Amino acid sequence: MVTYKERKENQQNFILIKDHVPLGTFGSLKKVVDYLENEKCPSYWTLVRKTENPIEFGDFKVYKVKHY
Numbered sequence: 001m002v003t004y005k006e007r008k009e010n011q012q013n014f015i016l017i018k019d020h021v022p023l024g025t026f027g028s029l030k031k032v033v034d035y036l037e038n039e040k041c042p043s044y045w046t047l048v049r050k051t052e053n054p055i056e057f058g059d060f061k062v063y064k065v066k067h068y
Contacts, residue, residue, distance in 0.1 A: 011067035018059050032062055 014032050016023045026032045033044045042057055054061040 008067070012064050013067050015063045015065060017054075017061045017063065029062070036060070 014026045014029055016026065016032055016035065024035065026035065029048055030044050033041060033047065039060070040058055041060070047055055047057075047062070054063045056062075
């Protein structure tokens with residue numbers, strides 16, 4: 001069983017950046033994709049498989065950062 005403390009230590013946030021301007025922080029990658037629904041954005045299932053940090057597509061970058 002995972003404790004609350006362990007869950008908070010492993011929590012990550014996603015920061016969406018376009019042309020070096022931060023657009024927002026999100027708790028999950030799915031919320032980033034939902035936010036970009038009118039943009040040329042790859043699907044959630046495509047992005048979730050990428051292992052690089054940041055995830056880059058078009059003019060956008062998504063950084064995965066630890067939650068402090």
